[in-house]
Amino acid sequence: MIVPVLLYHSITPRGAADADRWAVTEDQFRADMRAVAESGRVPLTAGRLGAGLRGEEPLPERPIALTFDDGFADFADVALPVLDRAGLAATIFVTTGYLGRPGMLSRRALRDVAEVPSVEIGAHSVTHPHLDVLSPEPARREVVESRQDLEDEIGRPVTSFAYPHGSHSGRTRALLASAGVVDGHAVKNALSHSRDDDLAVARFTVHRRTGRDQVRRVIDGSGAPIAWRRERWRTRGYRLVRRATERLG
Ligand SMILES: [Zn+2]
Numbered sequence: 614m615i616v617p618v619l620l621y622h623s624i625t626p627r628g629a630a631d632a633d634r635w636a637v638t639e640d641q642f643r644a645d646m647r648a649v650a651e652s653g654r655v656p657l658t659a660g661r662l663g664a665g666l667r668g669e670e671p672l673p674e675r676p677i678a679l680t681f682d683d684g685f686a687d688f689a690d691v692a693l694p695v696l697d698r699a700g701l702a703a704t705i706f707v708t709t710g711y712l713g714r715p716g717m718l719s720r721r722a723l724r725d726v727a728e729v730p731s732v733e734i735g736a737h738s739v740t741h742p743h744l745d746v747l748s749p750e751p752a753r754r755e756v757v758e759s760r761q762d763l764e765d766e767i768g769r770p771v772t773s774f775a776y777p778h779g780s781h782s783g784r785t786r787a788l789l790a791s792a793g794v795v796d797g798h799a800v801k802n803a804l805s806h807s808r809d810d811d812l813a814v815a816r817f818t819v820h821r822r823t824g825r826d827q828v829r830r831v832i833d834g835s836g837a838p839i840a841w842r843r844e845r846w847r848t849r850g851y852r853l854v855r856r857a858t859e860r861l862g
Pocket residue numbers: 682683737741777778
């Protein structure tokens with residue numbers, strides 16, 4: 614079963630100056646959410662998607678997940694009203710060191726967002742580093758401290774985490790698990806599926822230049838390659854090596 618997981622960053626409000634290339638305009642975002650609503654897919658938070666991947670609860674017939682990285686202020690001002698009106702659940706992965714910076718959510722706004730039942734708050738590190746190249750202790754602190762800070766702020770468990778830049782490895786994956794994170798989100802620009810890795814869920818990045826047609830196809834389950842678990846690729850690799858060796862031998 615295919616599970617498109619869309620990844621957004623900033624949603625630029627109408628009339629605002631052009632932001633960076635990762636930003637999507639409000640009109641583009643509205644068009645995408647209309648496509649989600651029309652697709653009949655059921656948006657799941659990261660937590661509910663993870664529970665489905667682990668078989669702890671059934672996945673709906675046509676699931677999708679909407680995720681937002683970094684913690685931009687326009688999530689609360691622009692994206693959330695659109696999501697709320699359409700009844701679409703979402704997850705925002707917050708970089709805690711960015712809270713209160715210009716353009717980013719304030720702690721007050723974060724607490725307000727946390728009050729919305731259809732929104733899950735996940736962590737996205739403290740300083741947004743590539744976790745896979747950090748040494749173990751600083752990497753561990755990025756996960757543990759961002760998670761703890763969010764839990765203290767919203768007064769609720771935070772059990773999902775998105776890797777900054779999508780960078781992850783076997784080690785960062787294990788780090789997440791040891792830090793009590795149960796749902797990990799990667800990038801991969803591929804479609805997730807019901808057998809995806811619950812500690813490195815594949816997501817598809819939507820940015821300024823992504824065509825609305827392609828977003829629609831991704832929502833439909835066909836606009837991007839399907840992600841497979843890394844272990845599976847490794848198995849396949851070994852198999853090829855074995856075959857080659859057998860042929861030689
Ligand atoms: Zn990020």
